[in-house]
Amino acid sequence: MNQGEGVMSQWKGNNGLSRRQVLATAVAASTALSAPAVLAQGRPRVVVVGGGAGGATAARYIARDSRGAVDVTLVEPTRAYYSCFFSNLYIGGFREYASIGHSYGALAANHGINVVHDWAVSVDRDKRTVGLAGGGSLSYDRLVLSPGIDFKEGSVAGWDLSQQNRMPHAYKAGSQTQLLKAQIEAMPEGGVYCMVAPPNPFRCPPGPYERISMVAHVLKQTNPTAKILIVDPKPKFSKQGLFEEGWQRHYAGMIERIGPDFGGDKVEVRPASMEVVIDGEVNKVDACNVIPAQQAGRIAALAGITNDAGWAPVVAHTMQSRADGNIHVLGDASQQGDMPKSGFSANSQAKVCAMAVRGALTDSKVYPARFSNTCWSLIATDDGVKVGASYEATDEKIAKTDGFISQTGESAEVRKATYEESLGWYSAISDDMFS
Amino acid sequence: MLALVPAGGAWSADAERGKALYAQCKRCHQVGDGAAHRIGPHLNDVFGRAAGSLEGFRYSPAMKAAGAGGLVWTAAALDGFLSEPRALVPRSRMSYAGMKEATDRADLLAWLRLSSGGGPDRPAAEPTATPEEYGLDPQLLTITGDPDYGAYLAGECTTCHRPDGGEEGIPAITGWPHDDFVIALQAYKRGKRVHPAMQLVARRLSDEEIAALAAHFRRAGDEP
Numbered sequence: 272m273n274q275g276e277g278v279m280s281q282w283k284g285n286n287g288l289s290r291r292q293v294l295a296t297a298v299a300a301s302t303a304l305s306a307p308a309v310l311a312q313g314r315p316r317v318v319v320v321g322g323g324a325g326g327a328t329a330a331r332y333i334a335r336d337s338r339g340a341v342d343v344t345l346v347e348p349t350r351a352y353y354s355c356f357f358s359n360l361y362i363g364g365f366r367e368y369a370s371i372g373h374s375y376g377a378l379a380a381n382h383g384i385n386v387v388h389d390w391a392v393s394v395d396r397d398k399r400t401v402g403l404a405g406g407g408s409l410s411y412d413r414l415v416l417s418p419g420i421d422f423k424e425g426s427v428a429g430w431d432l433s434q435q436n437r438m439p440h441a442y443k444a445g446s447q448t449q450l451l452k453a454q455i456e457a458m459p460e461g462g463v464y465c466m467v468a469p470p471n472p473f474r475c476p477p478g479p480y481e482r483i484s485m486v487a488h489v490l491k492q493t494n495p496t497a498k499i500l501i502v503d504p505k506p507k508f509s510k511q512g513l514f515e516e517g518w519q520r521h522y523a524g525m526i527e528r529i530g531p532d533f534g535g536d537k538v539e540v541r542p543a544s545m546e547v548v549i550d551g552e553v554n555k556v557d558a559c560n561v562i563p564a565q566q567a568g569r570i571a572a573l574a575g576i577t578n579d580a581g582w583a584p585v586v587a588h589t590m591q592s593r594a595d596g597n598i599h600v601l602g603d604a605s606q607q608g609d610m611p612k613s614g615f616s617a618n619s620q621a622k623v624c625a626m627a628v629r630g631a632l633t634d635s636k637v638y639p640a641r642f643s644n645t646c647w648s649l650i651a652t653d654d655g656v657k658v659g660a661s662y663e664a665t666d667e668k669i670a671k672t673d674g675f676i677s678q679t680g681e682s683a684e685v686r687k688a689t690y691e692e693s694l695g696w697y698s699a700i701s702d703d704m705f706s
Numbered sequence: 707m708l709a710l711v712p713a714g715g716a717w718s719a720d721a722e723r724g725k726a727l728y729a730q731c732k733r734c735h736q737v738g739d740g741a742a743h744r745i746g747p748h749l750n751d752v753f754g755r756a757a758g759s760l761e762g763f764r765y766s767p768a769m770k771a772a773g774a775g776g777l778v779w780t781a782a783a784l785d786g787f788l789s790e791p792r793a794l795v796p797r798s799r800m801s802y803a804g805m806k807e808a809t810d811r812a813d814l815l816a817w818l819r820l821s822s823g824g825g826p827d828r829p830a831a832e833p834t835a836t837p838e839e840y841g842l843d844p845q846l847l848t849i850t851g852d853p854d855y856g857a858y859l860a861g862e863c864t865t866c867h868r869p870d871g872g873e874e875g876i877p878a879i880t881g882w883p884h885d886d887f888v889i890a891l892q893a894y895k896r897g898k899r900v901h902p903a904m905q906l907v908a909r910r911l912s913d914e915e916i917a918a919l920a921a922h923f924r925r926a927g928d929e930p
């Protein structure tokens with residue numbers, strides 16, 4: 272449904288029709304059909320919603336590689352993107368806040384991208400328009416949605432967004448991250464920091480546990496008798512062996528994790544009294560970081576392309592929505608298969624999407640999709656670990672083909688080099704998104 | 707054994723040992739008669755030269771600035787640089803953590819002094835990494851890659867390697883000579899160079915794809 276009729280439907284997927292052929296058909300039929308945006312504007316139009324790891328990369332690659340042949344508009348409400356990646360390092364005191372902030376200026380200046388600072392609030396898939404909170408709408412030939420995540424209401428009893436200042440999630444970076452850091456630093460001597468960890472699937476599988484490491488790093492210096500409590504609904508977590516080895520080595524006795532076998536999946540929070548109730552037992556805490564269950568950013572649901580689990584299923588070869596071939600979904604919001612929800616993954620998917628979009632709207636070559644991901648985590652000063660994998664597109668999903676992970680017991684030299692590598696990655700991916 | 711006592715005379719150095727240590731530098735630098743720029747600049751007549759000053763090599767802005775600011779490659783400066791390159795020139799593109807032992811550096815510099823200057827002792831330049839070193843088929847170097855395909859494949863590289871050739875923690879690869887690029891990736895692909903992430907990337911690249919990437923990054927080096 273919603274593919275449109277006649278001429279419109281020819282824009283679906285890579286069906287072998289060149290843009291010129293489509294135009295010819297469109298001109299012939301233009302008396303009968305309302306002209307697609309491509310005729311009105313002279314250039315095919317791409318609208319990208321969300322200027323994060325997926326959206327900024329896609330906008331930049333489509334605009335850059337089409338050399339002006341495609342009109343690209345990026346819709347993003349914030350003027351500066353504060354990356355979740357490395358936001359834990361900011362909490363740990365390894366990065367300045369300003370160093371994880373990025374402006375959209377170069378995307379406009381260097382690539383002619385029209386950056387609109389607004390929220391997308393609706394998608395009309397028949398008319399192929401995106402409505403903006405500030406009024407007005409943008410028409411598109413292809414729409415790219417990379418809105419990241421939103422939280423599932425009611426997933427942690429006692430918590431909703433109105434409580435995010437007392438019990439921050441800090442799982443969208445920015446003022447939430449600053450707030451959580453300040454609360455950790457303000458903990459009384461010997462106080463308790465509690466994290467309510469999310470169920471699968473969620474953005475950045477090692478993210479909560481890297482955060483625990485960074486919180487421990489800070490408390491060990493400033494408040495060494497403080498305790499860290501993790502309430503976790505999952506039996507296992509990413510890089511578990513590496514994290515637990517590191518916590519034992521650097522933060523022995525400080526961190527306690529309560530998994531589902533001890534009620535980690537039966538939690539209620541009471542923000543007013545700063546209490547966390549675990550399987551009926553009340554714990555008083557001093558800082559509480561609630562990371563709720565997650566789903567695709569709301570605009571994906573408003574566009575009507577999400578499944579019951581709240582994610583947007585996509586075709587692996589092109590990142591097109593399975594519900595509408597005119598829409599591509601990237602990053603955390605997509606349900607694509609084996610890739611973890613990470614900035615690296617979103618960036619990788621964006622390049623495949625950009626190639627597919629250019630292929631569909633111009634005559635550029637299309638190569639087989641390939642994807643990769645590496646996630647670095649910092650456990651303590653100069654103690655970095657990583658996990659990575661390669662992926663290919665199958666008709667069913669993005670499928671993992673190969674991978675590696677850091678080993679327990681690695682030398683300090685290897686761990687330091689791994690950390691330094693992560694600095695190089697951060698610097699490169701930032702440029703790959705925003706330069 | 708060649709021994710050499712520098713002007714300061716505080717230590718005696720073993721140039722023969724230095725030659726063996728130079729094997730680490732050889733991946734990127736040539737020195738001796740016929741030496742040319744490879745991944746790094748050639749090292750002929752390096753003693754006494756201003757940093758970042760050779761024609762025809764794309765230095766990092768940091769290295770150029772260091773030279774403009776008065777850094778000259780005296781033996782002492784080279785010794786300091788080798789011990790930890792980025793302590794002396796932060797954001798240098800030289801991808802080398804440092805040579806910790808002072809005697810190693812002294813030996814290396816002794817050999818470099820013999821090979822770098824003019825005169826009868828100067829050996830012919832050895833090639834940087836060769837296919838034979840890794841047991842690779844030299845035919846791999848003759849494949850002509852499609853730089854446009856390379857440009858698409860390079861999307862996987864630029865998530866970690868800065869395309870402008872700047873570097874921090876991860877080596878710059880823009881502008882690398884074709885052969886050096888192919889040899890490095892082929893060596894990762896076959897597990898002869900060790901790095902889990904690079905082996906992962908290289909394992910699924912075909913010989914044609916490696917050639918395509920080499921062509922792309924060579925071309926990218928010529929862009930302003």
Ligand SMILES: Cc1cc2nc3c(=O)[nH]c(=O)nc-3n(C[C@H](O)[C@H](O)[C@H](O)COP(=O)(O)OP(=O)(O)OC[C@H]3O[C@@H](n4cnc5c(N)ncnc54)[C@H](O)[C@@H]3O)c2cc1C
Nearest residue numbers: 321323324325355356391418419475602603612613614615
């Ligand atoms: C603590 C933490 C640590 C992490 N560490 C790493 C790491 O080390 N490495 C890594 O690779 N990944 C890491 N991640 C994961 C990474 O941040 C995400 O996977 C990545 O940002 C996903 O990219 P995205 O484009 O899907 O979403 P985002 O980067 O979140 O971008 C979404 C953008 O869309 C905008 N938006 C949302 N809705 C709308 C709308 N309706 N209209 C307009 N704009 C909208 C938002 O403002 C936002 O800017 C981490 C995450 C967290 C929370």
